[in-house]
Amino acid sequence: MFAAGLRPAQVARALRVSRKSAYAWHAAWCEGGVEALRSKGPSGVDSRMKPAWRAWLACALEQGPAAHGWSEDQRWTLARIAVLVARRFHVRFSQPQLSRILRQMGFSVQVPVHRAAERDEEQVRVWREETWARVERR
Numbered sequence: 001m002f003a004a005g006l007r008p009a010q011v012a013r014a015l016r017v018s019r020k021s022a023y024a025w026h027a028a029w030c031e032g033g034v035e036a037l038r039s040k041g042p043s044g045v046d047s048r049m050k051p052a053w054r055a056w057l058a059c060a061l062e063q064g065p066a067a068h069g070w071s072e073d074q075r076w077t078l079a080r081i082a083v084l085v086a087r088r089f090h091v092r093f094s095q096p097q098l099s100r101i102l103r104q105m106g107f108s109v110q111v112p113v114h115r116a117a118e119r120d121e122e123q124v125r126v127w128r129e130e131t132w133a134r135v136e137r138r
Helices: 008-015 019-037 051-063 078-089 095-104 121-137
Strands: none
Touching: 008 019, 051 078, 078 095
């Protein structure tokens, strides 16, 4: 738009942005051309979780909790993963940050199905067929 001869105020109006932004873009365009207007990517600091650490963590998660000292329950929780990372790399991550890191690594949240250990599938089937059938008919 600047190359077509439009002034920054006209560009601001056409793109529905502030004039201040259009003037900043114009200054950048005058200095470095179209390349100066290209996105520099997302802002913010880089994650402290290095690529090598991510690779190690992926392997550790595949081994399961028992391989790392948790024998009572074979599910990974964010709290356990935080302890694992802190033990190995001496860095603490919050649980929300660990959740973001795991999503970036391709892991997803899994919610276990809660079933009683004493559950008898045969009794459940009989209850569904007989008792539930009677309740539905009412």
